[in-house]
Amino acid sequence: MKQETELEMLGREIAEESAFIDRAREVLATTIIGQSGVIDKVFIALLANGHLLLEGVPGLAKTLIVRTFAAAMNLSFHRIQFTPDMLPADLIGTMIYNPKTMEFHPRKGPVFANVILADEINRSPAKVQSALLEAMQEKQVTIGDVTYPLGEPFMVLATQNPVEHEGTYMLPEAQLDRFMMKIMVEYPTFEEELEVMQRASAVQAAVEIPQVVQPEEVFRARGLVDRIYVDQRVQRYIVDLVTATRFPDRYGLGRLSTMIEYGASPRATIFLLLASKAHAFLQRRAYATPEDVKSIVYDVLRHRVRPSYEAEAENMKAEDFIRNILEHVQVP
Amino acid sequence: MNAGRKSILAVWLLASASAALPQFASAALRPGDVRVSAEPDSLFAGERLHYVITVHHDRRDSVSVESLKTGQDTPFEITGTKSFSKKLQDGRTEFRMDAELAVFGSGQHQLPGFTVISGHGSAQGEERLAITPAASVTVLSMSDSTVTELRPISPPVSAPWPTWLLLPALLVLTALGVVGYFIKKFVTTLRRYLDDPVRAARQKLRAMRRQLSKGLQPAAGYESLSNILREFLQKRYQFGAREMVTQEIADELAARNINIREELIKLLDQADLVKFADRRPGIEDCRRSLRIAELLVATAAAPTAQDEAEQVTGELE
Incomplete structure (x- = not known):
């Protein structure tokens, strides 16, 4: 009974502390039409302290979502356009010589912000990507001999264009693995696009985004997410799903054995758990269910499961494998 | 030799020569x-x-x-x-x-x-x-039909077994066929009976009731109840209920317009709370849910409009 009371209390706390989500959503709704799924995932990444990789064709409001989100959450925001001639110093900063004092002074790069939009991350060479991904992992940057911690919260939202691969540097799998989720940004529906068009037709000044959330609220919410109860059954379900990507034959999916080059890493298991808890928080629940897992499993696993040549020949994608796995792994 | 003798010799020589002449001339072809x-x-x-x-x-x-x-x-x-x-x-x-x-x-x-x-x-x-x-x-x-006369075919070989056995053999084969048909029908009926989701669900619910009386924990009872209902739905309505979360089952039942869906989803939600939110229900709660589950299974036993439509389609085919 003690556990039940604790969960009920946690549920009440979550209901109170999650109010900022509604406020932020209201602000986002004034600027963004549709894309509610993407916005949910951005909140999940924020609550679970993860980073996002957004993939979608240009013009789907990816930048607008991130910019508005950062503004509404009262978080500092930097947009970095990745280019082939970029250097790591352009990202993390460098030491600048001051002739007056005859000393080197650090100049911090644009990575020093709460929310970073790494636009078209695959346009820069590997060393620049590595610099950013190292910052994502370590949450700190070293300029010269001094190591500087990055701000909290620190969230990177990187974008990729799925249609233009010429002159790009594909992210290595080890670096892709550092993104908690890979979100596919889809076209808006007919009605949503109609509304986008009607709003865009009015020539007016840029809308001022009100800051409706304080960072402290985010930190408190993160604390609550940590306390969300995840039953052993759900934990085993998560491990089952990840294991099925590595050993499909153990789950009656022998056909996938030759289709999957390699499966998801243990980091995927951790992110699946964290994202499930964050999803449960968004649902105002003090406990995670398999429903939470299923809601985010595609986003967490799609960039971690690599199709083999055979699979590519049959035009099978990671999403097809995940769907097959979900259809065969029994829900607790 | 006198002249007479000489003339006789000459005649003899001429005669001999004339007799010998045909031997040197070619003979006519016959x-x-x-x-x-x-x-x-x-x-x-x-x-x-x-x-x-x-x-x-x-x-x-x-x-x-x-x-x-x-x-x-x-x-x-x-x-x-x-x-x-x-x-x-x-x-x-x-x-x-x-x-x-x-x-x-x-x-x-x-x-x-x-x-x-x-x-x-x-x-x-x-x-x-x-x-x-x-x-x-x-x-x-x-x-040419006369071929048979000029080159007669061999006479038909008589059967190695008595021909009067033909009729009894046919009768035995027919009898075996009829027996086989009824055995197949019996097996099909038996299999249908054993695979009947309603019968299986009722049996499992009865077993669960007995286990509750013997001290089964209500939490474990709810987990069993959830599993029994999912298996029942999977077999009764032919969709992967065991691999679906409760919301997906609710969507599937709504799409099929199944009449028991509301009560059923309530039961599954209660079981989810026990399984995932660590709720500790009382034994009476569990018994009540069990009774509701039995009623739902009984209600689902009646054929739906979709079942009847499928049956009609099958008969037409």
């Missing part, structure tokens, strides 16, 4: 010197006939065979010939021509005639002797 043979004596149309012409003649004569009556308007066609001569022990020579003839048509045909040409030296010219063989050959057409 039909008896020519022989023919053909093998076989009957054959199918298109087959080959081996036709041999033999001529015995004086060794000083040259003999050839010409004008073998074959080709158009005859049932024979030469496909090959070869001829040679050899000396016989009696001082004469044998001329032999082997001809290979393709035969056509049907019925009995006289062997083809020919002309033997004998040359008796430059002084006396040639002698021609026309031969018409009396022998004949029988040609069988493939479509």
Whole structure:
């Protein structure tokens, strides 16, 4: 009974502390039409302290979502356009010589912000990507001999264009693995696009985004997410799903054995758990269910499961494998 | 020697010389010197006939065979010939021509005639002797009904077993077929009975009730209840309920317009709270939920409109 009371209390706390989500959503709704799924995932990444990789064709409001989100959450925001001639110093900063004092002074790069939009991350060479991904992992940057911690919260939202691969540097799998989720940004529906068009037709000044959330609220919410109860059954379900990507034959999916080059890493298991808890928080629940897992499993696993040549020949994608796995792994 | 004796001797010498003269002149060719043979004596149309012409003649004569009556308007066609001569022990020579003839048509045909040409030296010219063989050959057409008469087929072999067994054997086979049909029908019915989701769910719910009476924890009871209901839904409505979360099951049941969906989802939600939110329900809660589950299964046992439509479709097919 003690556990039940604790969960009920946690549920009440979550209901109170999650109010900022509604406020932020209201602000986002004034600027963004549709894309509610993407916005949910951005909140999940924020609550679970993860980073996002957004993939979608240009013009789907990816930048607008991130910019508005950062503004509404009262978080500092930097947009970095990745280019082939970029250097790591352009990202993390460098030491600048001051002739007056005859000393080197650090100049911090644009990575020093709460929310970073790494636009078209695959346009820069590997060393620049590595610099950013190292910052994502370590949450700190070293300029010269001094190591500087990055701000909290620190969230990177990187974008990729799925249609233009010429002159790009594909992210290595080890670096892709550092993104908690890979979100596919889809076209808006007919009605949503109609509304986008009607709003865009009015020539007016840029809308001022009100800051409706304080960072402290985010930190408190993160604390609550940590306390969300995840039953052993759900934990085993998560491990089952990840294991099925590595050993499909153990789950009656022998056909996938030759289709999957390699499966998801243990980091995927951790992110699946964290994202499930964050999803449960968004649902105002003090406990995670398999429903939470299923809601985010595609986003967490799609960039971690690599199709083999055979699979590519049959035009099978990671999403097809995940769907097959979900259809065969029994829900607790 | 006197003159009388000399004249007698001269007459004798002349007579002897005149008697000896025919021995040096060539003899005339006679039909008896020519022989023919053909093998076989009957054959199918298109087959080959081996036709041999033999001529015995004086060794000083040259003999050839010409004008073998074959080709158009005859049932024979030469496909090959070869001829040679050899000396016989009696001082004469044998001329032999082997001809290979393709035969056509049907019925009995006289062997083809020919002309033997004998040359008796430059002084006396040639002698021609026309031969018409009396022998004949029988040609069988493939479509000729008389084939059976000329080449009779072997008589039918009698069955190795008594023919009167045929009828009882047929009766036994029919009886086995009927028995097999009923066995298959029985097995199908039995399998349908055993696989019946309603029967299986009722049985499991009854077993669960007994376990509750024996002290099964209500939390474990809810987990069993959730599993039984998911399995029942999977078998009754043919969708992967065991791999679906409660919300997905609710969507599926709504799409199929299943009448028991609301109460069913409430039960599954309660079970989810026990499983995932660590709720601890009382034994009475569990028994109540069990009764509701039994009622829902009983309600679902009645065929739905979709079931009836599928049955009608199956019957039409």
